[in-house]
Amino acid sequence: MDWETDEIDLPQNSDCSKLGDQNNKMDEERRELSKWLNVRTYATRRKTSIR
Incomplete structure (x- = not known):
């Protein structure tokens, strides 16, 4: 599983705004x-400094 690709391909939906x-x-x-x-x-x- 390519995690970087997954993050890049995330759709701009409510999860992203959350x-x-x-x-x-x-x-x-x-x-x-x-x-x-x-x-x-x-x-x-x-x-x-006081001391």
Whole structure:
């Protein structure tokens, strides 16, 4: 079975749009996570600089 060909031959139907929605949700989660990580690293830096 050629997986690459299968993915290329997928029709533009509701499944594809669902997949796009999933990707958008993942991007949002990643953005939130990176924001949270930035806040954490910033907080730890400030703590270390205060000491």
